[in-house]
Every structure is written in C-alpha cells, then in structure tokens.
Ligand code: ADP
C-alpha cells in the first residue's frame with residue numbers, strides 16, 4: 358500500500374449555485390510532496406479540510422476520501438474513528454495559530470494534547486517524554502534555541518516553524534499545510550518551505566497549498582492546480598510554464614500567481630485573526 362491519500366468523486370457546495378469542489382479525483386502516494394495551487398477561492402482550503410477530515414463532503418454514494426488505506430469519509434459521512442485517523446495528519450495554517458503569551462515549548466507541546474489526558478495539559482503537567490519529543494521537533498525546524506521565549510517575540514517565519522514543530526509532536530504521517538507562507542517575506546518563506554521539504558525527505562507525505570506558483574516549481578515535483586473547484590492540472594510542476602498557466606487561468610490571473618505579493622509584516626487580516634484566537638483562549 359503506497360497510497361497516502363485517495364480522493365474519489367468528491368464535491369462540496371456551500372451554496373446551491375457554486376461548487377467549492379466539483380467531482381475531485383486524485384491520489385497521492387506516500388512520500389510525495391505535492392503543491393496545490395489556484396487563485397483565491399479556487400477550493401484549496403476546502404480540499405485540504407476534506408482530506409483532513411475536518412469537513413464532510415457532499416452526500417454521494419460514490420464519494421470517498423481514503424487516508425493511509427482507511428476510509429476517512431465515505432458518501433458524505435465522516436468515519437466513526439475520524440478522530441483517531443486525524444492524529445496521523447498534521448495541519449498547518451496560514452495564520453500559525455500559536456498562543457502569543459505562551460512559550461515556544463508550551464505551544465509545541467500543545468501538539469500532544471490529543472494524546473494526553475486533558476487536565477494534565479491544562480495544568481502544564483506534560484510528561485518528560487512529551488517535552489523531549491517537543492524539543493526534538495523544535496530542533497528539526499531549527500527553533501530549539503527559542504524554546505523558552507514567548508511566541509509573541511518571534512517573527513512570522515519563526516512562528517510558522519514552531520507551528521510545524523507543534524504538528525510534528527503529533528507524529529503525523531501526512532502534513533497538510535494551507536498557504537503556510539502566504540503572509541511571510543521571501544527569506545522566511547524559504548525557511549518554512551525548507552523545513553517542509555526536509556520532513557518530506559525523511560519520508561513524510563506533504564501537501565502544501567500555495568498562492569504563488571514559483572514555490573510550487575521550486576519545492577514540489579508535482580502540482581495539482583484548481584480552478585473554481587475543478588482540478589485543471591495534475592502533473593509535473595516544471596511543466597507549468599507561463600504559457601501553460603495563461604491557458605489554465607487566463608493571462609491576468611496567471612500573472613498574479615507568478616508575481617510575488619509578500620508582506621514584510623503579517624497582514625492586518627492575519628494579525629486580527631491571531632488576536633481573535635488569543636482572546637478566545639484567554
Ligand atoms: P481557497 O482556499 O482556494 O481560497 P476556499 O476553499 O477557501 O478557496 O473556497 C472555495 C469556495 O468556497 C469559495 O467560493 C469560498 O467562498 C467558498 N467557501 C469556503 N468556505 C466556505 C464556508 N465555510 N462557507 C461558505 N462558503 C465557503
């Protein structure tokens with residue numbers, strides 16, 4: 358069994374008029390690092406959430422999402438053991454979702470909250486083995502030296518690497534990253550992509566959605582391109598020339614996907630959602 362992810366006849370409608378996903382079929386082998394590209398609104402996040410078991414698909418007897426050989430959802434219903442299955446899937450968000458006022462180490466340890474009794478986590482009574490694993494995860498992303506710092510003192514790129522470490526503590530077999538570099542400057546973006554590539558070289562299956570196609574070409578052999586909820590390309594990333602993208606998306610959208618649109622600071626939207634998270638937790 359070499360398939361990590363198999364998506365069969367998956368559709369998703371949030372409104373009757375427009376499909377967020379329309380009859381998606383794809384399969385990703387263990388050990389692949391695949392880019393998911395497409396303009397904003399093309400369905401990247403929806404597809405990743407479906408693959409993570411965070412969102413049920415449209416009801417359709419033939420629809421199925423298989424993860425590591427097990428049905429994660431079928432016919433629009435999540436499997437009974439979806440929670441256990443989710444433990445094998447690490448999810449990384451654009452906005453990092455760290456708790457600002459907690460240390461890097463504690464943020465990383467939160468990755469193990471799914472496995473330890475809740476009261477232990479809440480009281481900060483993590484097992485030494487969990488702490489050891491968290492430190493190892495921080496080491497893997499080059500953030501061990503910052504373990505005792507508050508998350509709020511880190512740059513966006515550093516926060517994203519801690520978010521990757523938090524996902525690693527869960528010891529996932531698959532990592533899904535939803536636009537992990539969208540709010541980062543080029544140098545931080547490179548470090549985050551390097552960290553994902555390293556995990557992939559160690560055998561992890563990685564699916565990363567990207568708004569910009571240049572990173573897909575640089576880091577992923579294979580790209581799956583979405584447009585209006587439909588897979589319009591699935592093949593070698595290096596075959597995605599400007600002409601090809603123009604043909605897929607039209608010249609103006611393609612130009613936007615090639616033009617860098619980085620911010621040196623997290624966007625206002627990112628900052629706002631991080632603040633929301635912190636206030637929700639505290
Ligand atoms: P992307 O991640 O590529 O920007 P999304 O998967 O977020 O695209 O969105 C795909 C489509 O589904 C868009 O038209 C979006 O407006 C719609 N959509 C996504 N999530 C929701 C939701 N929770 N409720 C309503 N519509 C949604």
Ligand code: MG
Pocket residue numbers: 401402403535536
């Ligand atoms: Mg998205």
